[in-house]
Amino acid sequence: MEFTSVNELPELNSEAALTAEQIAGYNRDGHTIVRGLLQPEEVAVYRQVIGEIVKTHNYHTKPLEERDTYGKAFIQIGNLWQLSEAAKRFVLARRFAKVAAELMGVSGVRIYHDQALFKEPGGGHTPWHQDQIYWPIDSDKTITMWMPLVPVSEEVGSMTFASGSHKNGYISKQEISDESHRTLKSYIEGKQLPTVNYGALAAGDATFHAGWTLHSAPGNPTDQMREVMTIIYIADGLTIAEPDSNARRGDLAAWFPDLKPGDPAASALNPLVYSTSLEADANGDPTI
16 A cells, blocks of 8 residues: 555544443453454554564564574564654554553553564564563553554464553563563462463554563464554653663663653653643644
């Protein structure tokens, strides 16, 4: 599908209705699924946009079998919204942001950052981890949208979530690794936390999970790329925490440039993408 102007792309400003059970389930379990968040014709356009960026910026030079566990897990490209006006239209979409705000029960959300996560054919598993160990934010009001741009078979499935783990907050400082997988797998088993995988997904379905929710993803035994786009949201009004690890110091420099602990978590890289105070704006244009 070809387009000559960004203005020809779907706007993604319309609303997606959530059920009371989806909101309650998110708060109870730390994750939920929203089926059909994008329509097929919308996915088709933005898959092309995102795929081209991933192809251009893929940094892997070694074959899959020569990479470490993290490198085998996926091709990872961040902040696509700064690389392309077309990707910006997707990442800053009001439709997604409003779902994130409603699930967290907040009046507004900002972008923390986005990531394309493309798991190659034969790609390895993503070890158990908590996203928020990387983020210098002292709040549980963080959430990630994980959306496949292609159908995902039952064989591959969604990510796997440890239900209720978000209520335990900071469990381990271990970054994504073989060690984090072993340690957190034992933790899940010891606490007898139920695990959930949503199974087969259509392109345009989306899972949402809290920043503290333990999760992993199976490998890709198929001959097709598992193309996923993610967007991380933080509640508007948060402040930056003192980083207590190298991972958080790295994120502070990368995603909150020129800011310091105690400052509002609102750099130029963290636009406000949904707020109840913006509802009167018929265009839904994000503001800084």
